[in-house]
Amino acid sequence: MALTDITRIEVSKAIEEYDRLGRDAFLRRYGFGRARRYLLLCGGRHYDSKAIVGAAHGYVPGLQPLAAGEFSGGAAHAVSLLRGLGFTVLEEMPESALLRDDLIDRVAQLKVNRSSGRPALFQPIVLLWAIGRARRGEPRLLSWRETEDQLTNLLQRHGMRGERPRPDYPVAALRRAGLWVLPDHQGTVPAAHGDTELRGWFRGNQPLGGLAEPVYDLLRRSGDTRLAVIGELLCRFFDDLDYGPLLTDVGLYDDDVAGDETSWEAETPEGSPEPWLVMAAEYERLCRIVEHGEGAKHGKRVSRTTYNPIRSSAARRAVLERSERRCENPDCTGMPSDTTDRGLPILEVDHVVDLALGGRDHPSQMVALCPNCHAVKTRGRTRESLREALLRVAAERHSAVARAAASL
Numbered sequence: 001m002a003l004t005d006i007t008r009i010e011v012s013k014a015i016e017e018y019d020r021l022g023r024d025a026f027l028r029r030y031g032f033g034r035a036r037r038y039l040l041l042c043g044g045r046h047y048d049s050k051a052i053v054g055a056a057h058g059y060v061p062g063l064q065p066l067a068a069g070e071f072s073g074g075a076a077h078a079v080s081l082l083r084g085l086g087f088t089v090l091e092e093m094p095e096s097a098l099l100r101d102d103l104i105d106r107v108a109q110l111k112v113n114r115s116s117g118r119p120a121l122f123q124p125i126v127l128l129w130a131i132g133r134a135r136r137g138e139p140r141l142l143s144w145r146e147t148e149d150q151l152t153n154l155l156q157r158h159g160m161r162g163e164r165p166r167p168d169y170p171v172a173a174l175r176r177a178g179l180w181v182l183p184d185h186q187g188t189v190p191a192a193h194g195d196t197e198l199r200g201w202f203r204g205n206q207p208l209g210g211l212a213e214p215v216y217d218l219l220r221r222s223g224d225t226r227l228a229v230i231g232e233l234l235c236r237f238f239d240d241l242d243y244g245p246l247l248t249d250v251g252l253y254d255d256d257v258a259g260d261e262t263s264w265e266a267e268t269p270e271g272s273p274e275p276w277l278v279m280a281a282e283y284e285r286l287c288r289i290v291e292h293g294e295g296a297k298h299g300k301r302v303s304r305t306t307y308n309p310i311r312s313s314a315a316r317r318a319v320l321e322r323s324e325r326r327c328e329n330p331d332c333t334g335m336p337s338d339t340t341d342r343g344l345p346i347l348e349v350d351h352v353v354d355l356a357l358g359g360r361d362h363p364s365q366m367v368a369l370c371p372n373c374h375a376v377k378t379r380g381r382t383r384e385s386l387r388e389a390l391l392r393v394a395a396e397r398h399s400a401v402a403r404a405a406a407s408l
C-alpha cells in the first residue's frame with residue numbers, strides 16, 4: 001500500500017462519491033465503520049477521514065481501494081496524508097456534527113408528491129410538529145391514536161395543497177427516509193401507495209411511533225440543529241408561503257428557537273485553530289438562513305423590516321458564535337466573568353443601527369456586547385462615535401469569518 005500516491009484529485013473524487021451515495025452507503029461500500037476520532041471538514045461538511053482515504057486509493061490509476069484493516073486511520077497515516085494535501089482534519093469532533101449533516105441531508109432529500117406541480121407539505125408539517133415536541137421535551141413516541149389526533153387538525157389547517165389530511169402517508173414516507181421509527185413493527189409496513197391498505201394497517205396495528213432516537217435527542221438538545229433543519233424545510237417547501245401560522249401552531253415561531261437546552265461550550269481543545277474553522281462553517285450556514293427570503297426571490301422583494309423570528313434567531317446565534325464568548329467592542333473595559341445558568345457568557349446581541357431606522361437584521365450589522373458596552377452604546381455621551389466604530393467592527397468580523405468559511 002502506498003498512501004503517497006494519493007493526491008487532492010483522488011480525495012476530491014472520494015468526497016464526491018461520498019456526497020452522491022450518502023454516508024451509510026459509502027461506508028458500507030468500502031467496508032468502513034463510522035469515524036470515532038478524525039473527521040475531514042470540506043465545503044462545510046464533515047466526512048469520515050479514514051474511509052475517504054481508503055476510497056481515494058482506489059481512484060489512483062491502477063490501484064484498488066484500501067480496506068479498513070490495511071492502514072492506520074490515526075495521525076500517522078490517513079490524517080497526516082490529508083493534512084499534507086491541505087485538507088482540514090478535525091480531531092475528536094463530537095458525533096453530533098456528523099449526525100447533524102446526515103439529518104440535514106435526509107431532510108434535503110425528502111421525496112414528496114409533486115403531482116400538483118408543487119411539493120406536498122405533509123412530510124414537512126409532520127417533521128415540524130415533531131421538532132416542536134422535541135424542543136419542549138415531550139415524549140418521543142406517541143400512540144397512533146394521539147398522533148392522528150394531533151396531526152389531522154394540523155394537516156387540515158396547513159396542508160393547503162389539496163392533499164387529504166391523513167398522517168399515515170407522511171409517517172410511512174418519513175419512516176422510509178430513516179427519520180421516523182415504529183419500534184414494534186420492523187419492516188412490516190405496507191408500501192405507501194397501497195392507499196386503503198396503508199390506512200388499514202395503521203388503524204389495525206395502532207403503532208407507537210416517533211422520530212428516530214438520535215434525531216430526537218439532537219433536535220431536543222441542539223438549537224443550532226433545530227434551526228438548520230427548520231431552515232432547510234422552509235427553503236425547500238415553503239418558499240413562497242406564509243409559514244408563520246404553521247410554525248406558531250407547532251411552537252417554533254419565536255426568536256429563541258436556536259437556543260440550546262444546555263451550554264454550547266466548545267468541545268474541542270482550546271488553542272488549536274480547528275474550533276475557529278468549525279465556528280466559521282457554522283456561521284456561514286446561519287448566515288444563509290438569515291439571507292433566505294431577505295433579498296429578491298422569484299421577482300418579489302421581501303420587505304426587510306418584516307419581523308421574522310426564524311431569521312432573527314439565526315442572526316443572533318451567528319453573532320454569538322462569531323463573538324467567541326467575548327464582547328465585540330474593541331475598547332471594552334471588561335465584561336462580567338460570571339455566566340448565565342446555562343453557562344453562556346453574559347452578552348447581548350445588538351443591531352448597531354436600529355431596524356426601525358433602516359438597519360439590517362443581519363450579522364454583518366450586528367454585534368455581541370457586554371452589558372456595560374451595551375449601556376454606553378444606548379445612553380453614553382460617546383454613543384454616536386461608538387456606533388460608527390461598531391458598524392465597522394461588525395462588517396470586518398463578518399467578512400473575516402465568511403472568508404475563512406469560504407476557504408474550507
Ligand SMILES: [Zn+2]
Nearest residue numbers: 327332370373
Ligand atoms: Zn464590553
